[in-house]
Amino acid sequence: xxxxxxxxxxxxxxxxxxxxxxxxxxxxxxxxxxxxxxxxxxxxxxxxxxxxxxxxxxxxxxxxxxxxxxxxxxxxxxxxxxxxxxxxxxxxxxxxxxxxxxxxxxxxxxxxxxxxxxxxxxxxxxxxxxxxxxxxxxxxxxxxxxxxxxxxxxxxxxxxxxxxxxxxxxxxxxxxxxxxxxxxxxxxxxxxxxxxxxxxxxxxxxxxxxxxxxxxxxxxxxxxxxxxxxx
Amino acid sequence: xxxxxxxxxxxxxxxxxxxxxxxxxxxxxxxxxxxxxxxxxxxxxxxxxxxxxxxxxxxxxxxxxxxxxxxxxxxxxxxxxxxxxxxxxxxxxxxxxxxxxxxxxxxxxxxxxxxxxxxxxxxxxxxxxxxxxxxxxxxxxxxxxxxxxxxxxxxxxxxxxxxxxxxxxxxxxxxxxxxxxxxxxxxxxxxxxxxxxxxxxxxxxxxxxxxxxxxxxxxxxxxxxxxxxxx
DNA sequence: TCCCATTTGTACGTATGTATG
DNA sequence: CCATACATACGTACAAATGGG
Numbered sequence: 001x002x003x004x005x006x007x008x009x010x011x012x013x014x015x016x017x018x019x020x021x022x023x024x025x026x027x028x029x030x031x032x033x034x035x036x037x038x039x040x041x042x043x044x045x046x047x048x049x050x051x052x053x054x055x056x057x058x059x060x061x062x063x064x065x066x067x068x069x070x071x072x073x074x075x076x077x078x079x080x081x082x083x084x085x086x087x088x089x090x091x092x093x094x095x096x097x098x099x100x101x102x103x104x105x106x107x108x109x110x111x112x113x114x115x116x117x118x119x120x121x122x123x124x125x126x127x128x129x130x131x132x133x134x135x136x137x138x139x140x141x142x143x144x145x146x147x148x149x150x151x152x153x154x155x156x157x158x159x160x161x162x163x164x165x166x167x168x169x170x171x172x173x174x175x176x177x178x179x180x181x182x183x184x185x186x187x188x189x190x191x192x193x194x195x196x197x198x199x200x201x202x203x204x205x206x207x208x209x210x211x212x213x214x215x216x217x218x219x220x221x222x223x224x225x226x227x228x229x230x231x
Numbered sequence: 232x233x234x235x236x237x238x239x240x241x242x243x244x245x246x247x248x249x250x251x252x253x254x255x256x257x258x259x260x261x262x263x264x265x266x267x268x269x270x271x272x273x274x275x276x277x278x279x280x281x282x283x284x285x286x287x288x289x290x291x292x293x294x295x296x297x298x299x300x301x302x303x304x305x306x307x308x309x310x311x312x313x314x315x316x317x318x319x320x321x322x323x324x325x326x327x328x329x330x331x332x333x334x335x336x337x338x339x340x341x342x343x344x345x346x347x348x349x350x351x352x353x354x355x356x357x358x359x360x361x362x363x364x365x366x367x368x369x370x371x372x373x374x375x376x377x378x379x380x381x382x383x384x385x386x387x388x389x390x391x392x393x394x395x396x397x398x399x400x401x402x403x404x405x406x407x408x409x410x411x412x413x414x415x416x417x418x419x420x421x422x423x424x425x426x427x428x429x430x431x432x433x434x435x436x437x438x439x440x441x442x443x444x445x446x447x448x449x450x451x452x453x454x455x456x457x458x459x460x461x462x
Numbered sequence: 463t464c465c466c467a468t469t470t471g472t473a474c475g476t477a478t479g480t481a482t483g
Numbered sequence: 484c485c486a487t488a489c490a491t492a493c494g495t496a497c498a499a500a501t502g503g504g
Binding site (some may be wrong): 178180198 | 460
């Protein structure tokens with residue numbers, strides 16, 4: 001009985017032996033043929049893997065292997081420790097999104113701008129050792145910077161601002177919380193809903209100004225990152 | 232489209248209005264008739280409620296309501312904001328556990344003590360406005376303090392140490408992470424597994440000493456607490 | 463103990479919607 | 484625009500647990 005559990009265990013074993021994180025399982029139909037069951041039974045089996053955080057579903061693409069189970073057990077020892085204060089100036093980030101958007105009410109409050117205005121949204125993903133660790137959404141209040149910022153592709157955003165626009169950003173406030181990840185965060189960070197993300201919100205001013213120049217929200221994988229505060 | 236999501240929302244609303252924890256939902260077949268959908272669609276809807284911790288399935292009996300979802304979604308506006316640096320000196324904490332324990336390997340490393348030694352463990356719970364927000368485990372390396380510390384019942388542990396033993400603790404390091412809550416944390420903080428906790432680990436030295444005097448691990452409800460860092 | 467009605471759990475089949483490349 | 488692959492929804496059947504007679 002409970003065919004799906006057997007299939008789930010078999011798939012887990014296959015993943016351990018033959019798959020690497022980021023690779024895709026064979027299509028559900030193909031697995032169904034192989035195990036001589038209905039496709040729904042395979043889906044039920046994969047549901048288990050998703051619930052256990054081994055696999056992520058991607059509609060239209062396939063079911064992606066998230067991590068090797070042995071990586072999972074390393075846990076505390078495999079932690080990557082970042083400095084809380086270097087948020088926004090991370091050197092090895094790549095740009096995922098870069099666009100002008102109309103400001104919504106929450107962002108308008110954070111950036112202290114009017115509702116009708118456009119703002120710059122840049123989303124970056126930080127990987128180290130090939131593993132996605134942290135996704136950052138930068139919101140910049142001054143749309144005039146767009147003509148320059150649209151060419152930002154990788155590296156440190158704050159460095160880029162300093163070099164191209166001669167802007168010096170200064171941290172005004174830092175707020176810390178934790179959340180279950182959004183669907184987008186699950187996809188980018190290659191995690192499942194059961195892994196919380198740590199969220200750091202910062203507001204940055206232009207040096208010598210009261211205006212909030214940048215508001216950023218970073219989300220880090222809590223299974224791989226721990227932040228330290230310098231005293 | 233996505234009928235099951237509408238049904239799920241409708242059921243959540245029904246639960247809020249008409250059901251109390253421990254009661255059972257109508258049978259799936261009955262719900263299917265009421266919503267004029269297939270039983271599987273109702274099951275998929277209930278899957279959502281189960282995933283959100285509102286309902287528990289009992290084969291042969293029915294689907295039991297777990298709790299009222301009042302607390303489930305307090306909006307972002309209801310957040311309580313704490314200062315990161317006042318950890319360990321929180322004024323309104325009550326003691327849950329207070330005991331001498333043999334040190335384990337992890338604690339021995341944090342406190343930089345030998346494996347055989349006994350250490351003091353004090354667990355406190357911080358409530359504000361009647362709502363549990365944060366549980367803190369204090370580990371103190373010097374068992375000689377036990378004769379005094381065993382009388383600590385409430386208030387600020389650091390104040391108590393200063394007043395009774397004339398000890399001045401100084402923060403050495405602060406580390407931040409996030410986790411799914413343990414069963415004990417679920418109980419103390421009155422949350423479900425789906426609510427992450429933010430975890431803050433600190434090491435404190437005696438002023439003028441190299442010895443780690445206290446190691447503390449605090450876990451805060453991420454749905455109700457956000458920390459700020461002063462710059 | 464056994465039977466039986468009820469209710470949830472598993473498995474199969476089929477069809478169509480939706481995202482990806 | 485198309486083929487592929489996952490997502491949703493319908494239907495049917497039977498297994499397994501529960502509780503009462």
